[in-house]
Structures are given as C-alpha cells and as structure tokens.
Amino acid sequence: MATSRPTIKDVAALAGVSKSLVSLAMRESDRVSPASLAAIRAAANDLGYRPNAAARSLVDRRSHTIGVLVQDLHNPISAEVIAGVQRQVRASGYHTMLVTGSEDPSLEQGAIEKLLEFQVEGLIIIGQRMPAGVQEATNGECPTVIITRSERHVAGLDSISNDDVAGSRMAVEFLHSLGHRYIAHITGGDNQVALMRKSGYQDAMTDFGLAANISCYEGAFTDEGGYGGTRAALDSSIRHSALFVANDLAAVGALAAVAEQGLRVPKDISVIGYDGMALGALRSISLTTIAQPLAGMGENAAALLFQRIKDPSRPPVHIGLEPKLVIRNSTGTFTGWPSTQ
Amino acid sequence: MATSRPTIKDVAALAGVSKSLVSLAMRESDRVSPASLAAIRAAANDLGYRPNAAARSLVDRRSHTIGVLVQDLHNPISAEVIAGVQRQVRASGYHTMLVTGSEDPSLEQGAIEKLLEFQVEGLIIIGQRMPAGVQEATNGECPTVIITRSERHVAGLDSISNDDVAGSRMAVEFLHSLGHRYIAHITGGDNQVALMRKSGYQDAMTDFGLAANISCYEGAFTDEGGYGGTRAALDSSIRHSALFVANDLAAVGALAAVAEQGLRVPKDISVIGYDGMALGALRSISLTTIAQPLAGMGENAAALLFQRIKDPSRPPVHIGLEPKLVIRNSTGTFTGWPSTQ
DNA sequence: ACGCTTCATTGGAGCGTTCCAATCTAGGGG
DNA sequence: CCCCTAGATTGGAACGCTCCAATGAAGCGT
Numbered sequence: 001m002a003t004s005r006p007t008i009k010d011v012a013a014l015a016g017v018s019k020s021l022v023s024l025a026m027r028e029s030d031r032v033s034p035a036s037l038a039a040i041r042a043a044a045n046d047l048g049y050r051p052n053a054a055a056r057s058l059v060d061r062r063s064h065t066i067g068v069l070v071q072d073l074h075n076p077i078s079a080e081v082i083a084g085v086q087r088q089v090r091a092s093g094y095h096t097m098l099v100t101g102s103e104d105p106s107l108e109q110g111a112i113e114k115l116l117e118f119q120v121e122g123l124i125i126i127g128q129r130m131p132a133g134v135q136e137a138t139n140g141e142c143p144t145v146i147i148t149r150s151e152r153h154v155a156g157l158d159s160i161s162n163d164d165v166a167g168s169r170m171a172v173e174f175l176h177s178l179g180h181r182y183i184a185h186i187t188g189g190d191n192q193v194a195l196m197r198k199s200g201y202q203d204a205m206t207d208f209g210l211a212a213n214i215s216c217y218e219g220a221f222t223d224e225g226g227y228g229g230t231r232a233a234l235d236s237s238i239r240h241s242a243l244f245v246a247n248d249l250a251a252v253g254a255l256a257a258v259a260e261q262g263l264r265v266p267k268d269i270s271v272i273g274y275d276g277m278a279l280g281a282l283r284s285i286s287l288t289t290i291a292q293p294l295a296g297m298g299e300n301a302a303a304l305l306f307q308r309i310k311d312p313s314r315p316p317v318h319i320g321l322e323p324k325l326v327i328r329n330s331t332g333t334f335t336g337w338p339s340t341q
Numbered sequence: 342m343a344t345s346r347p348t349i350k351d352v353a354a355l356a357g358v359s360k361s362l363v364s365l366a367m368r369e370s371d372r373v374s375p376a377s378l379a380a381i382r383a384a385a386n387d388l389g390y391r392p393n394a395a396a397r398s399l400v401d402r403r404s405h406t407i408g409v410l411v412q413d414l415h416n417p418i419s420a421e422v423i424a425g426v427q428r429q430v431r432a433s434g435y436h437t438m439l440v441t442g443s444e445d446p447s448l449e450q451g452a453i454e455k456l457l458e459f460q461v462e463g464l465i466i467i468g469q470r471m472p473a474g475v476q477e478a479t480n481g482e483c484p485t486v487i488i489t490r491s492e493r494h495v496a497g498l499d500s501i502s503n504d505d506v507a508g509s510r511m512a513v514e515f516l517h518s519l520g521h522r523y524i525a526h527i528t529g530g531d532n533q534v535a536l537m538r539k540s541g542y543q544d545a546m547t548d549f550g551l552a553a554n555i556s557c558y559e560g561a562f563t564d565e566g567g568y569g570g571t572r573a574a575l576d577s578s579i580r581h582s583a584l585f586v587a588n589d590l591a592a593v594g595a596l597a598a599v600a601e602q603g604l605r606v607p608k609d610i611s612v613i614g615y616d617g618m619a620l621g622a623l624r625s626i627s628l629t630t631i632a633q634p635l636a637g638m639g640e641n642a643a644a645l646l647f648q649r650i651k652d653p654s655r656p657p658v659h660i661g662l663e664p665k666l667v668i669r670n671s672t673g674t675f676t677g678w679p680s681t682q
Numbered sequence: 683a684c685g686c687t688t689c690a691t692t693g694g695a696g697c698g699t700t701c702c703a704a705t706c707t708a709g710g711g712g
Numbered sequence: 713c714c715c716c717t718a719g720a721t722t723g724g725a726a727c728g729c730t731c732c733a734a735t736g737a738a739g740c741g742t
Contacts (some may be wrong), residue, residue: 005482050454050458054399058698062731227624236702372720396727
C-alpha cells in the first residue's frame with residue numbers, strides 16, 4: 001500500500017503491540033503469547049511484511065552470507081561444486097553470494113572487495129589459481145576456503161582438493177595395466193593443479209620404468225587446449241597408444257582431435273581424463289576419468305568454512321580427498337599397433 | 342587491530358575530521374578539501390577500513406544488488422546466460438546474488454523470499470518453468486525479468502526469450518531442405534518452452550504437407566530424456582531419417598542412443614538440437630542446432646531490468662530474439678534409406 | 683490479602699551509514 | 713574594517729532492526 005515496504009513498526013501498529021514484540025515473534029521466540037503471536041502473524045501477512053536483512057545484519061553484525069568466487073563458470077565441474085556448496089550453506093541457514101571471476105584478475109579482486117563490503121562471513125573460492133590479492137583484501141580476517149587446489153603453504157587458508165599426484169598415478173597405472181607403454185600427457189597449462197597432475201604422470205611413468213617414454217604436450221584446461229595438445233601429440237614422430245589428458249574438458253577436445261585423425265577410441269588409442277564432470281558420463285562421450293567427488297568437495301568446503309567461522313584461531317586445514325577411477329569406454333587394452341602407417 | 346572491523350568513526354578520529362566528512366570522502370565528493378581527502382585516505386588505508394554495505398543500504402534503501410535464480414545450473418546453457426547477466430549487472434555498478442533452484446519448488450520460493458529480504462532491487466529468473474509463487478512472493482513489487490520463456494500473459498513481468506516456435510520451424514525447414522521427410526521430434530517434457538518447440542515442429546510439418554509424418558516421442562531437457570525418447574523413436578515401427586530434439590543436452594543423449602543402435606550420424610540419421618550450448622560445438626559432438634544468443638539474452642535481461650527499475654510503471658515488455666541455425670556435422674542430406682533392415 | 687516469582691511486554695539505545703541544516707572559516711568588495 | 717558569500721566542515725536525526733533493562737500483570741503460597 002505504502003510506497004515503500006512496511007516495517008516492523010507498521011506491523012506493530014496494526015497488531016496493536018510494540019515493535020519489540022514483533023521482533024521477537026518474527027524470530028519465533030517462545031516468549032510471545034499465542035494471542036499476540038496470532039495477531040502479529042495476521043498483521044505481517046496483511047501488510048506483506050518482510051524483515052529487512054540489511055537492518056538485521058547491521059545490528060547483529062552478521063550477514064549470514066557466504067561469498068563464493070567461481071573462477072571458471074564455463075567448466076562444468078564448477079556447477080557441480082557449486083551445487084554442493086549451496087546445499088551445505090543452505091543447510092546451515094546461510095546464504096550465498098556468488099560472483100564469477102573473469103579474464104581480468106583485477107576485476108576478481110574488486111569482486112572480493114565487494115563481497116567483503118557485504119560483510120560476508122566467509123569466502124569460498126572455486127578455481128585453480130589463487131585469485132589476485134585475496135589475502136591482502138581479506139587481510140587475513142575473513143575465513144576462506146579454496147577448493148581444487150591445495151594451499152598448505154598459505155597461512156590462514158583452509159583448502160580442499162583431491163590428491164592430484166596420486167590421481168595422476170592412478171591414471172597412468174590403469175593405462176599401464178591395460179598394456180599401454182607409450183602414454184603421453186596433455187598438460188593443463190602452468191597452474192598449480194596442472195603442474196601436480198603432470199608431476200604425478202612423470203613420477204608414475206618413471207616408477208614403471210617408462211621414463212624414456214615420458215612425453216608432455218602443452219594444453220590447457222579447456223576443450224581447445226586439449227584439442228591443440230592432442231594434435232601436437234598425434235603429429236609428433238612418437239607414436240602413443242594412450243593419452244592422459246589433464247582434465248575432462250580438455251579430454252573431450254582430445255577425443256575430437258583423435259577422431260579427426262581417423263583414429264578410433266579406444267581401439268586405436270585410449271584417452272583418460274581427470275575431474276569426473278557429469279558430462280563425461282554422457283553416452284556419446286563416455287570418458288574414462290579420474291573422478292573427484294565434486295559435490296562432496298563443495299559440501300566439505302562449506303562445512304570446513306563454518307568450522308573455521310566458529311573457531312577462527314584453528315590452524316589452517318587441508319582436506320585431501322581420494323579421487324577414484326571411473327572406467328568408461330574411452331580406454332581399452334593395448335592390442336598392438338594398427339597395421340596401417 | 343580491534344576485534345571488529347573499523348568503522349567510519351575510527352577513520353574520522355584517526356584523520357582528525359568528522360565522520361560526515363569521511364562519508365563524503367569515501368564517495369568521492371568534490372566538496373572535500375584536498376588536504377582532508379589525503380588525510381582520510383591515509384587513515385582509511387591504515388585501518389583497513391571498508392564501508393559496511395548493510396549500513397549503507399539501510400540508509401539509502403538501496404541494496405545495489407540483483408537477485409538471480411537459476412533453476413537448472415546443470416544445464417550448461419545456464420552458465421552462458423549467467424555470464425551475460427553478470428557482465429551487464431557489473432557494468433551497471435550492481436552486484437549479483439545468485440541462488441540455485443532445486444528439485445523442490447518450495448525451496449525455490451524460500452530462496453526468493455530470502456533474496457527479497459536482502460532487498461534486492463530486481464530479480465532475474467533463468468529457467469523454463471515459472472518458479473512457484475514468485476508473484477505472490479514479490480507481490481508484484483519487485484521488478485522481475487524471466488529468461489528463456491515468454492511470459493506475455495503474466496502481468497508485470499518482463500521476459501526475454503527466443504521465438505521457440507519460429508526456431509523449431511527453422512529446424513524442420515532445414516531438415517526438409519536436406520531432403521528429410523520422416524522427421525521425428527523428441528520432446529522436452531510438458532513445460533511451456535518444450536510445448537512451444539513441439540508446436541513449432543508440428544506446424545512446420547503440417548505446412549510442408551507432412552502432417553501424416555508427425556511423430557513425437559516423450560523426452561526431457563536432459564541427457565537421459567533425449568536418450569530415452571530416441572530409444573523409443575528408434576524402436577518404433579516408423580522409420581525416421583531425422584530427429585529434431587527439444588534441446589541440446591537431450592540431443593547429446595540422442596546421439597548416444599543413435600550410436601548405440603549402430604547408426605551413423607549424419608549418414609544414417611540426422612540430429613538437430615536447440616539452444617546453442619557451447620558444448621555442442623565441441624568437435625566430438627559437433628551438433629547442428631538452433632542457437633539462442635545466450636550471453637546476449639543474459640545481458641539484455643539485465644538491461645531490461647535496469648530500465649524497469651528506473652521506470653517501474655512501464656508496461657511489461659517481452660523481447661523476442663531470433664534464434665539462428667548453426668550447421669555442424671550431425672546433419673546431412675537424405676540419401677535414401679540404408680539398404681539393411 | 684500480600685509479597686514474590688514468573689511471564690509477557692515495552693521503550694530506548696545503538697548498529698554504521700547518509701543526509702540535512704547549521705556552523706565555521708576565509709576571502710573579497712564596499 | 714565589517715558584512716557577505718562560497719566553500720569546508722560538522723553534529724544530529726534517521727534508516728529498520730535487535731538487545732537490554734525495566735515495567736505490568738497475573739498467579740501462587742501462606
């Protein structure tokens with residue numbers, strides 16, 4: 001009715017009680033008599049009253065909001081992690097303010113500043129790289145969890161990730177068990193995660209006595225990255241019977257490059273990815289992969305954050321989750337080189 | 342230093358000026374003398390001062406925040422629309438509070454309530470279905486734009502979508518031009534969007550004198566939905582040379598079902614999708630589709646929202662964008678039925 | 683009946699800002 | 713040398729809410 005939203009006062013007036021009592025009633029206190037409660041409920045309903053979160057958060061200095069920064073919304077794994085985060089955050093009675101990172105890291109910092117102005121009580125960062133200036137921005141004062149990259153060395157930051165080195169070994173081991181010896185790696189660039197996956201690959205190859213067969217081709221955590229790296233791998237003079245691609249998205253690009261060369265998967269060449277994105281399960285992709293428990297990581301991250309909010313002095317924690325091998329149709333036993341070429 | 346964040350008062354004290362002047366300075370007013378400005382800047386910096394958005398929004402009754410409800414974060418097109426929304430929202434100096442819908446529509450309503458408590462100045466809804474009780478919740482008072490479904494009939498809601506009927510006709514026309522006559526449709530369920538696409542299909546078939554060939558198989562806007570519908574289509578006694586699938590995600594499922602039957606695409610059967618999700622362009626999918634300008638829709642939605650915020654009395658607007666045909670490798674000319682079977 | 687406890691209810695202060703009207707300080711013109 | 717104006721600066725009210733200490737009204741035992 002009024003030009004602006006009704007306040008607690010309006011409700012109080014209509015219900016014939018004081019604003020304090022309305023405040024109590026809105027928060028389901030048991031100290032309100034049934035009669036008043038009913039009157040207040042009715043009044044609030046009539047007026048279409050809705051508490052003002054800003055006022056509320058101002059007085060009790062809690063926003064009940066968690067800020068989430070997603071660096072790459074286009075990687076489908078982000079959606080899965082976000083879903084997990086949201087579930088847990090919501091379950092804890094909090095809300096989520098989500099911002100997406102962009103190409104420009106300075107914008108990222110600005111986004112974080114804004115989240116902090118909103119008095120978010122914690123920050124969850126989903127992505128491989130450490131966003132520019134989180135620490136300067138938070139001044140170490142805002143509980144932060146970073147997902148997908150282990151940050152043991154950064155003081156005050158909790159992190160949650162899978163063990164990329166172990167996962168990569170797992171990939172190599174699996175391919176090795178299928179009889180593959182010429183296993184190439186398409187990298188994910190030079191970010192931390194990609195480097196760990198690469199080093200897991202190298203270690204495993206070495207352990208299997210295949211150090212001489214180690215060959216890495218530069219890619220990225222994108223479709224194009226995987227495509228390009230695979231093109232290079234296939235063009236090289238070395239013949240590979242299997243490809244370990246740094247992540248699933250890139251692996252899909254790799255599949256394309258492979259198909260383009262007229263090679264069949266897994267008959268002529270095996271491909272394994274990393275991440276466990278839901279799309280990899282699509283029947284027309286059917287990608288063997290090292291799967292991270294994505295939604296679970298999101299949930300764990302939120303849980304971790306709440307723990308730290310409760311006890312800010314707790315030393316930083318890193319949770320490492322075991323990735324697991326998911327076998328689909330992009331890998332097969334090595335049966336010798338095709339006779340052609 | 343202090344246990345809680347420094348306020349404008351602390352800055353004022355340190356800079357030796359009044360809080361009002363600090364307030365002015367923080368908002369880059371030109372009425373502040375250079376000397377004071379410098380002192381204030383220095384003090385704010387020393388203290389690590391950051392304005393409190395809640396207090397600010399309380400007093401000027403504006404949150405500078407837009408609420409975004411994403412119904413299906415797992416559909417990759419959501420990410421693309423979101424990116425567009427965020428770009429525009431950010432460009433307008435606003436922020437985004439994003440919540441994801443879930444299976445349970447009542448949770449959706451709760452999520453919207455929460456957004457409104459945060460005094461979001463507008464709402465953008467990304468999804469096919471009308472979330473339960475948006476109107477009741479907003480009470481028609483919160484500017485709202487819905488993306489991906491035309492809502493001409495809902496008073497007070499702006500909407501932005503592509504013309505699904507026209508797009509579907511386009512799909513059928515294209516297949517027809519390739520020589521296909523037995524074109525089946527795998528539906529997207531019984532939501533508005535799916536129904537429009539279906540009716541566009543039916544209309545076009547009828548116009549081409551192919552009414553007798555109309556055959557729809559029940560699917561959904563998911564991988565599984567497309568897979569199941571396509572299984573049914575292939576199992577039926579009618580032979581189809583082309584499939585128009587209700588959306589891209591389902592079309593990918595369709596590709597899988599087709600492959601499973603040993604049919605080759607596009608040689609034995611053509612498949613066309615709808616949406617234009619980025620993943621459809623992946624080389625190993627290469628899906629012909631009717632593409633919506635997804636990011637553009639997001640941007641337009643935000644722009645539309647800001648217009649309405651400025652002028653709330655403006656009658657509801659519906660923006661219809663033209664979808665466009667993107668030809669890839671999942672479609673080909675009809676060259677007669679394969680001799681087998 | 684009378685203190686005493688118990689429970690419902692209340693006004694006022696205060697959260698960190700912005701806005702407004704009022705004050706102060708310099709000049710500048712007469 | 714004083715008044716006037718423009719510019720810089722300020723204290724206080726207000727935003728909508730929660731918390732607190734205080735008040736009012738029963739209910740109880742004796």
